[in-house]
Amino acid sequence: ENLCQALPKLELHAHLNGSLSMDTLKKLYKMQNPNSKSSEDTLMSIKNFSSLGECFKVFNIAHSLTTTPEAVFHSTYDTVKEFKEDNVIYLELRSTPRAIEGKMTKQEYVEAIIKAFEICKTDFPSILLKLLISINRKQGYKAAQDNIELAINFFKKYPQYIVGLDLSGDPMTGSTFLELLRKARLAGLKIAAHCAEIYQMLSHLSHVPNETETIDILKFKPDRLGHCTCIHPTLQGSSKLFNLLLDSKIPVELCLTSNIQCKTVSTYESHQFKYLFEAGHPICLGTDDKGVFHTSLSHEYKIASSTFGLKQEQLLKLCLSSVEYTFATLEEKQALLYEIEKFSKECN
Numbered sequence: 001e002n003l004c005q006a007l008p009k010l011e012l013h014a015h016l017n018g019s020l021s022m023d024t025l026k027k028l029y030k031m032q033n034p035n036s037k038s039s040e041d042t043l044m045s046i047k048n049f050s051s052l053g054e055c056f057k058v059f060n061i062a063h064s065l066t067t068t069p070e071a072v073f074h075s076t077y078d079t080v081k082e083f084k085e086d087n088v089i090y091l092e093l094r095s096t097p098r099a100i101e102g103k104m105t106k107q108e109y110v111e112a113i114i115k116a117f118e119i120c121k122t123d124f125p126s127i128l129l130k131l132l133i134s135i136n137r138k139q140g141y142k143a144a145q146d147n148i149e150l151a152i153n154f155f156k157k158y159p160q161y162i163v164g165l166d167l168s169g170d171p172m173t174g175s176t177f178l179e180l181l182r183k184a185r186l187a188g189l190k191i192a193a194h195c196a197e198i199y200q201m202l203s204h205l206s207h208v209p210n211e212t213e214t215i216d217i218l219k220f221k222p223d224r225l226g227h228c229t230c231i232h233p234t235l236q237g238s239s240k241l242f243n244l245l246l247d248s249k250i251p252v253e254l255c256l257t258s259n260i261q262c263k264t265v266s267t268y269e270s271h272q273f274k275y276l277f278e279a280g281h282p283i284c285l286g287t288d289d290k291g292v293f294h295t296s297l298s299h300e301y302k303i304a305s306s307t308f309g310l311k312q313e314q315l316l317k318l319c320l321s322s323v324e325y326t327f328a329t330l331e332e333k334q335a336l337l338y339e340i341e342k343f344s345k346e347c348n
C-alpha cells in the first residue's frame with residue numbers, strides 16, 4: 001500500500017485539463033467569478049458520467065475555467081505540485097493549445113504552461129517536466145496543422161520542455177492526420193498517439209476495433225501508443241491486431257481507472273494490461289485525467305498490484321522500464337534511473 005505511494009514514479013499520460021483537482025477547479029472558479037458563492041454546486045455536477053462520451057462533456061467544465069493565460073498558469077502549477085506530492089519524479093504533461101477570443105492566443109496558452117514549468121523547476125526540483133502539444137482529432141485539419149506548427153516553433157525555442165505531440169480527442173469522430181504527424185517527426189518531435197480506444201459498432205451484435213485506422217497508426221510507428229483498449233488476443237477479430245502490436249514493440253500507456261470509469265473496459269481483471277504484461281510488451285501506467293477520474297498515479301500502481309498480483313520487484317521494474325519510454329534526454333534518463341535504483345536499494 002505505502003510502497004506505491006513511495007515509489008519514484010513516471011507519469012507519461014496526463015492531459016492537463018483532465019488532471020485539475022477539485023481544489024484547483026474551485027480556485028479557478030473563484031478567479032473567474034470573484035463574487036459568486038456557489039462554486040461547489042456548479043462544480044459538483046461534473047462528477048457523474050457513464051461512458052467515454054459523457055467523460056468528454058466533463059472536459060467542457062475545466063475548459064470553461066482555463067480561458068486566460070493566468071488560469072492556465074495556475075492549472076499547470078497546481079497539477080505539477082500534486083503529482084510531485086504523489087512522488088512522481090518525471091511528468092510528461094500533454095495539452096491542446098486553445099485560443100479564446102480577446103483573452104488568449106494558442107501561443108500564450110503554451111507560454112503560460114512553460115512559465116509555470118520554469119517556476120516549478122525552482123519550487124519543486126524533484127520533478128522533471130516535459131510537455132506534449134496535443135492535437136484534438138475532432139477539431140479538423142487546420143487546427144492540427146496550426147498546433148503542429150506551434151509545437152515545432154516552441155520545440156526550437158524550448159527543447160528542454162517541448163518534446164513531442166499527442167494525438168487525442170474524441171475517438172468517435174475525426175481523423176488521425178498521419179501525414180501531418182510525419183512532418184512533425186521530421187522536425188524532431190516525438191509522437192504519442194491514442195490508439196484503438198473504442199469499438200466501431202458495425203451492428204448491434206458486433207463491436208470490432210476500428211481495424212483500418214489502428215493498422216495505419218501501427219504502421220506509422222508512433223513513439224508511444226495510448227490505451228490500445230480494443231487490441232486484445234481474446235476479442236473477436238482482434239488477434240491479428242494484437243500480433244501486429246506485439247511485433248511493433250511500441251510502448252503502450254495504460255490508464256486502468258480511466259478505462260473502467262469510461263466503460264471501455266468492463267473489469268480491471270479483463271483490462272488489456274493483463275495481456276500486454278503477460279506477453280512482456282513494453283507498458284507504463286498513467287492517470288489520463290486524474291481530476292476527472294479521482295485517481296493518482298500511486299492509486300493506479302495499487303490497482304495494478306492488487307489486480308494482477310504484482311510484487312515489489314515488478315512494481316519497481318515498471319518504474320524503471322518507464323524511464324526508457326520517456327521523451328527525456330539520455331542524461332535525464334540516467335538521472336531518473338539513478339533515483340529509482342537508489343530507492344530500490346533503500347527498500348532492501
Ligand code: 5GP
Nearest residue numbers: 015016017018059095096136168169170194
Ligand atoms: P487538454 O488537452 O485540454 O489539456 O485536456 C483535455 C483534453 O484531452 C480533452 O478535451 C481530450 O481532447 C483529451 N483527452 C483527455 N482524456 C482523453 C481520453 O481518454 N481519450 C482521448 N482520446 N482524449 C482524451
